[in-house]
Amino acid sequence: MRPELAEPGEQRIGFKRHLRPQIVHGEAVYLIGESGVTAIQGSHVEALAPLLDGTRDLTALLRDVPAGLTADRVERMLTRLAAAGLIGRRGTEDGSATTEASLAYWDAAGLDPADAVAATTTSLVSVVAIGDIDRDALAETLHRNGLTVASGSGDLTVVACADYLEPELRAIDEAHRASGTPWLLVKPVGAQVAVGPFFTPGDGPCWRCLATRLSANRTAEAHVRARCGQKGPAPRPLIGLPSLHAMAVEIASVEAAKWLAGLRHETQRSIWSYDSLSMKVTQHEVRHRPQCGGCGDPEVVARTAFEPVELTSRVKRSCDGGGHRASPPQEMLDRYRHLIGPVTGVVREIRRAEGPAFFNSYRSGANIAAGGEGLEGLRSALRADTGGKGVTALDAEVGALCEAVERRSGAFFGDEARVSGSFTSLAESAIHPDSVQQYHPRQFETRDEWNSEHADFQYVTTPFDEHEVMDWTPLWSLTERRHKFLPTGMVYFGAPCPPSIVSNSNGCAAGSSLEDAVLQGLLELVERDAVAIWWYNRTPVPGVDLDSFHDSWIRELRQVHAGLGREVWLLDVTSDLGVPTMVAISRRTGGEREDIMLGCGSHLDPRLAARRALTELNQCMPMVCGPMDLGTFDVDMRRWFETTKLAEQPWLAPDPSAPPRDAFHHGYLFRQDLTDDVRALQHVLEQRGMEVLVLDQTRPDIELPVVRVVVPGLRHFWSRFAQGRLYDVPVQMGRLTRPRRYEELNPIPLFM
Missing domain, CATH: 3.30.160.660 (Double Stranded RNA Binding Domain)
Incomplete structure (x- = not known):
């Protein structure tokens, strides 16, 4: 016998209040609830069911059961029904319809109704309203729903705001993490209102985890804020309806009551938005960022960069489509699908591009690597979507996801490994940027005219100054088995850097494993070098x-x-x-x-x-x-x-x-192993005097492996015209009898 059903006195036993029994004699006892119907068969349960109306304790039940039902059988039946969550104990609560409905709600939630009522009425709720939101009206709604509003600190804080990026939220988050008090966000304004998430200090994400994702998905707004010198979210017009505002606050009251009653589930860590114009409700998951400066370890990314990049055996499990992978595409999509979302996702969306379905061309949002300065830079990033390709739609969808993650992981957030110095001060540990950027001296002479006539892809920097102090980031040399340095602005998109340095995505790759990503990055470098040699x-x-x-x-x-x-x-x-x-x-x-x-x-x-x-x-x-x-x-x-x-x-x-x-x-x-392919390519490059370097850009909160592979000497297929392979290889291969002169190179830059 379950102990909670064996307590004497007022602990009566009955079907859960959210279930209504209907007996069809000779067939079953049907328990009808909001979420469905449960059928229980057997003559004994048909005999017992009328007694489970909540008016009898165990003693009374055993007294009133029909002849032929022994006490042992009744107790076994009660135990099974209780284990199935179909019956429970009842107290002496008021029997009014309102109270009975409320108790049924807590029953449906899987909580003890008496305990839930006690918790919601005795716990204290603090209320904070930011901006023009009426705090008193919010407090009144919470009180009307049976919650006790505190004048000071409470067991839970409900925070209402017009935008989840309001600057005041940072201090609120810090204060609650310091006190250990959970808090709930609600946005009751706008055509789209939102409730959640709950923030629980020490368990799950904090507001800064959320703010990082929200900010990254507001590319155009970030541009406006930067241009206008705004610290908070861009001002928006007042929009909404009183009924919509009231609905959001009422839902927040319900969620607060559930939390105080002890109900816990993973979706409480999500934003739930309601678009009143389309009647669409959407869940936006919020995840903890291990590298978060508020609730995580902000040094983890930098520490990882100073560790060796060790390649291990990685057997190929997928060789169809467009490559060899450690995981099949469906497995990849299932594992990382949670990264897709317009609000808290790493990837805003994945959509099929226009055109015949056979093309399997998918798009996945703005290309961070394509952005330049000003409005044209913003247009470039938004226009040059990241995307995916493939023989199948699944291949292309996964490719679009991976490319978007690759770009996001390669963006500068400020927690990356950096050392300050000049090329000369770093001595032999630094790689000369000219060996990677590969501009011809004559390109610097005409850079102003060139840059004004060509797209951002073809941008020519200023000449590199070996004595200029800047930030440098370590890369692991697979060739020399040690760390070497390149300017941070060259290896991370958007990092502060002098005008002699520019970043691009050449050699960046995401994969199903670290080894997979390194292989893809190497293949991209080899591809673009070969294409440049042919094209120019x-x-x-x-x-x-x-x-x-x-x-x-x-x-x-x-x-x-x-x-x-x-x-x-x-x-x-x-x-x-x-x-x-x-x-x-x-x-x-x-x-x-x-x-x-x-x-x-x-x-x-x-x-x-x-x-x-x-x-x-x-x-x-x-x-x-x-x-x-x-x-x-x-x-x-x-x-x-x-x-x-x-x-x-x-x-x-x-x-x-x-x-x-x-x-x-x-x-x-x-070869069965991806690492063997990497080593084979590495050997080919090293035979020609080149070095292979890898920067692991995998972000702890994303987990999808991303690397930047660099091979100084290999040529990008954009307009990079320094001496080297571009001139020498065509002669070595017999395509030309002499190297082209600078002025003989193709004047049309490759536009891809």
């Missing part, structure tokens, strides 16, 4: 026989493009590194403009190199499929689409003097 030298390269892959997906791709009045071909731009690298090109065959689009791909497996190039092509296709508003494109892209024709750029076509290469032209050795 404008050397004809062999085409690739698409039929030789015997790939039904490739056949369908060609049919889809043909249906759009376009032709597709593939070029082999593989460099001296020997890693298969392809460029897929699609052009319109009819009309005044050809709208030539391209995609690039590199992989140890030539089949996947081809697929990567073709899927990237598809990812870009939506911008040329429908009506094109060239005014929304950056200047280099607009110029390309307006003027480029294949007849005038014959190097874009397969070299007519070289036979097409087939799928087996490049030898390929499959």
Whole structure:
């Protein structure tokens, strides 16, 4: 017998108040509640059910049961019903309809009604209102709902505000963490009202965890605040209805009562928003940030950067689609789906781009890496969405998620590892930025004119000053097994830096594991180096026989493009590194403009190199499929689409003097382990005198592995024209008999 059912005296036993028994003799006892119906079968329970009306204690029940029901059987039945949460004890509460309904509510919540009523009426609630919100009206609502409002501190604080980024909330959060008092946020103003989350000091997130996520999802507003010198949220017009305000406050009262009554569940750590214009209720999860400066360890990110990057064995579990991965795409999406959300998510949204569904082109929000200064920089970031590509929609969706996380993890938050000094003061531990940025001295001479005529992607910095003091961040050299330093502004987006330093996403990658991410970062560096060597030298390269892959997906791709009045071909731009690298090109065959689009791909497996190039092509296709508003494109892209024709750029076509290469032209050795692939690429690069460095940018609150891989000497495919591989490799490979001169390089910068 359960102890709570065996207590004597006034402890009566009955069905839970939120359940109404209906007996259908010979069939079952049906317990009807708001959330469904439970059927209990058996003649004995039919006999016992009428007695479970809450008017009898155990002694009375045993006295009144029909003949044939023994005390042992009754007690066993009661124990099973209690274990199922169908019956409970009852006290001597007032039997009015209002009280009975309230007690039934606590029963439905799984709480003891008497204890819940006692807790909600004896606990104290503090009330704080920020700005123009009426504190007295809020306190009156709480009181009307049976809560005791304190004049000072209480067991719980309800804080009402117009914006969850109000500056006053920081001090409120600090005070509550110091006192250990939980508090509840509510936004009762606006067309969208919100309740939650509860903040419990020492358990779960704090307000600063929330504020970090909220701020990151307000890109345009942050730009306005910075330009106007505002510290708090941007002012908004007063909007709302009295009934909407009242609804939000009433719901907050219910949530406060549930909390004080002892009800706990994970969703209390979420914001629950109600959009009154669409009648949509949305949950926005708030998670603890281990690196939070308020409730976490703000040094954890910096400490991690000073640790070695150790690659371990990582068996490939997915080799389809566009790469080799440690986890299949569905597993990745399931594991990290919680990162998606417009309010508290790391990724605002993932949406399919316009165009044929076959393209599997997905978008995932503003590209932090594309932003420059001022309004044009904001437009660039918002226009150049992060995105994903893939043979399947799932591949593309996961790719979009990973790229958005990659950009967010690579953004500067202020807790990154940094040391202050100059290049000369750091001596041999510093990497010269020129070996990575690779600007030609002549580019500095014309930088003002160049920068005024080209997009932010093609920006030319000022010359680097080896004696200028700046922040530097450690990267782990896989080659030398030690830390070396690059300017922080080069390896983190948005970090303070002198005008001689700029960041970009080249070599940044997210993956299902650290090893996966390092491999993807290396492949991107190799790909862009090979593409730059081909593009700026404008050397004809062999085409690739698409039929030789015997790939039904490739056949369908060609049919889809043909249906759009376009032709597709593939070029082999593989460099001296020997890693298969392809460029897929699609052009319109009819009309005044050809709208030539391209995609690039590199992989140890030539089949996947081809697929990567073709899927990237598809990812870009939506911008040329429908009506094109060239005014929304950056200047280099607009110029390309307006003027480029294949007849005038014959190097874009397969070299007519070289036979097409087939799928087996490049030898390929499959390896079971991702780390073995990384080591193979590392060996190829080191044989040519280059060094591989890795910065682990994985954020503790996100957990999805992200790295920045740097190989000084490899070339970005933007306009970086310093001496080196760009000039030497075409001669070494026999594409040219002499290096191009600076003025002979392709004047059209690669716009991707």
